[in-house]
Amino acid sequence: MYFSIPDTTEISAKRSIDQRAYILFNIHINGIHYCSLRYSQLRRFNDEVQRSFSNSLINSQPFPPKKFFRLSLREIDERRILLERYLQSVVPNKSLTSSIYFTEFFLNAQRETFVNEFIERTCPETINLTVYLLNKHEMTLENFSPYDNLSKLFHACTNKIQLDDEYYSYFSLFLYEYENNQLNLIRPLFSFEYPYITFEQTKLIHKNSCLVFKKSYWDLNYDLRLLDNRYTRNLVFIQAEYDIEQSKHIYPSDIYEQLDVLHDNEYITLARTSKFYGYLIFQQCSMNDLITQKLSQCILTIGNNEMLCYFINDDKENEDLFVKNISFKVTRIRCWKVNWTKLDLNITFEYLIKKDSLQWFTIHTEQAALISTCLQSIVDEILAKNDETTSPVTVVDISNNGNALATRTRSDFERLSNNEIFDRDNGDDDL
Structure with missing residues (x-):
């Protein structure tokens, strides 16, 4: 946040x-x-x-x-x-x-x-809230107070879905925007805010915003814990359909035709093999090309403990959608900061490109704050599984990083593009 x-x-x-x-x-x-x-x-x-x-x-x-x-x-x-x-x-x-x-x-x-x-107008005593699933299924929750907290709304949703309490930690409530016939993530709801008030404020900026109940984890192995229960399996299935639909235009594959005739467990099993299953996709981003140093349009995807940056091809004679991509492992990010000015919104992070060598990168996007939230939740999930609970993430102030990419070499770019140095077991520890 x-x-x-x-x-x-x-x-x-x-x-x-x-x-x-x-x-x-x-x-x-x-x-x-x-x-x-x-x-x-x-x-x-x-x-x-x-x-x-x-x-x-x-x-x-x-x-x-x-x-x-x-x-x-x-x-x-x-x-x-x-x-x-x-x-x-x-x-x-x-x-x-x-x-x-x-x-x-x-x-x-x-x-x-x-x-x-609301001094000059009447504040409602009770409200009805509509919460959606990712397949646009509606759940109407009646007789709520504008001052009911996130916990009460969450439990009302779980009662509607008939979700057992042992599965509560796998799901949460989020703000989405319905645009161009699809749902796009705005951010998660936090425990220190009233869902209704936040929702009303969000609608002032995102007119078609809505509340969505969905899974809230990154580790895809958790899917396997939810498949034996029909209610949680249905939620995983809905998420799988959503992920596949979101990634079709950036990842051509024969898998989509096979998925059209499958349902439930078979669909989920095959969908999990797709390139961007479990990833969030950020469309309108830009980043410096490490070779030309020019600011280039790209699509950013986050999932599987990594950020993948795909540079969009602007050569009309070349039919390929992307010209190259860079993979950033989350465990290689030492720190990051969202920078918000009147002219630009970006997220800047320090990355371990090789042993004892850290470099700054900047991604320009209106969704920089959401990317920061995603990175933090991935780190939290990693640390929850690790006995060494000292956080590797520190938010620092970055005053002059405009030339941070100027020292990159072509060999650095090639190493960064495929993360080859990190795939060898040569003693390069994660941060």
């Missing part, structure tokens, strides 16, 4: 309960307005964070100091930037974001913001 504070709102003394003007800092998550908080509220949040989590937040950005005189417009903007950097530095800390305090603080903040926005 990417926290940002792109702007502020001034509340006049007439609109203020205590008859004093103040500034609200508008907090966004992945580019969508989440809540608005005063400096004093964020300062109290920081006081509690420092009291309870100081040992795990050594590298966090300092909280901007209190000032005793009225701030100028320039000083307000400086405080906005410093507050944004502060939030971005503490949010990656898992012990903080998984704590009851963090969840309750931001739930209250979201609710307060939502209530204030």
Whole structure:
């Protein structure tokens, strides 16, 4: 999740309960307005964070100091930037974001913001929510409160599907957008937000957004644990159909004709052999070609503990869709950061291209924040299986990486393209 504070709102003394003007800092998550908080509220949040989590937040950005005189417009903007950097530095800390305090603080903040926005209109007491499966099957959930949390919505969905509690950890709720007759992922829902409020805010940016219930893991071996139960098997089957449909246009294969006549277990078994089964596909991306150093259009896919970047062929005389591809193993990524400016949105990461050699790469895409979320969830899943639980991922500040790709050589590119150096058991450890 990417926290940002792109702007502020001034509340006049007439609109203020205590008859004093103040500034609200508008907090966004992945580019969508989440809540608005005063400096004093964020300062109290920081006081509690420092009291309870100081040992795990050594590298966090300092909280901007209190000032005793009225701030100028320039000083307000400086405080906005410093507050944004502060939030971005503490949010990656898992012990903080998984704590009851963090969840309750931001739930209250979201609710307060939502209530204030409904001052001049009636806030509904009860609502009906529609949740979809990836095959567009609808589940209507009635008599919900706008302030019911994610857990209540999730359990309502599992009751509709008749899902046993032993399978709960394999599934979750996500925000999708229905566009061009297909569902495209926006992001997962988090425990510190109210699903209905987040959904309403998301619709302001993504008009055709919807809530989707689907599997939430990356390791395809988990599929095998779900095939013996008819309800979970049906969900895996729906996911398999979705994955195949998403990848048809980028991966021509004879497998599709065979899949047309198969169902359930046979379909899943064959679909699992497809190139992009279990992958997310990001269409509109661009990245520097490592040979020409030109910014080139590409399609990015994430799954099976790797990112695959396929450079799109712009030669009209060549019928091939792609000219080359690069594979980035997630266990070779040391750190990453989402960079969000008025002119560009990208994700920059440091990658181990060979022993003792780390290089920076940048992928430009409107879905940079979602890619970051995917990388973090893959890392979390890897670490959950590993006894050595020290996280290899650190979010760092990158100030001047515009020339990060300039030192690449052709041999580096060839090595990176097929990851040959990583496929030899020559002592090159993962990060």
